[in-house]
Amino acid sequence: MKCPFCGRDNTRVIDSRPSDDNNAIRRRRVCDVCGKRFTTYEKVETIPLIVIKKDNNREPYDRSKIEAGVLRACHKRPVSANEITGLIDEVETDIFSREEKEIPSSVIGELVMNKLKDLDAVAYVRFASVYREFKDVNTFFDELRKAVEKKKK
Template identity: 60%
Template structure:
């Protein structure tokens, strides 16, 4: 690590601890040439995830869009914000852990529906109706039938 005072490239770590959020590590260093101390922060570098939409356009993954979609599906349902945040965290971690830097919006939609099905079936059907763009009552009934047959 380059000293911010004299520019020397060698220093030793005196103290190391995680930050309050746990997303980075704070390191107190001492320059081996001038002896002055300075602080550095080490963070995990994340590459952006690109979402490929149905029309083949691409945009950077936006966590807020995921949360807002689930909030609409869970409106007036007994699903807490904490549960929605937990689902969002799980999906986002899954996307970051995959080796793909591009993911289709349909894959994200499937992940959301899989999670919603476990916590609230009404929210699941609401999300599925918008996501799968049900054309008529028959396609809606087919989805409900599938849900009932899985029970």
């Protein structure tokens, strides 16, 4: 592994431990030349995934897009960063466990909504309003009514 500070490849591992629910390994390394320490992560390489958008365009899967949508939905809500990361990890696990090369964005959106519904009702409605492109207030109220009825059960 090349040192990010001096560029030499004389580095060694001084500590390894599991990370991301055993989906990655975090390694602390030290450079034998300059003595600086740095961290690397080792993950299993997954199948390249293509997302099929609503307009039938295709683009590479990008976790940060799910992250941005969930963060927007959870803005100023009592949802911790760990809960958000956990939700995104669960969605990603569901997506990659399908072992498909292409996945419609609608499937990803539904997975996110199902997870948000259990996490925070307001965040769920916020996400659904953008994802489902509510055209009027009645559509919004219908979705709210469903969320409230689910809470009662």
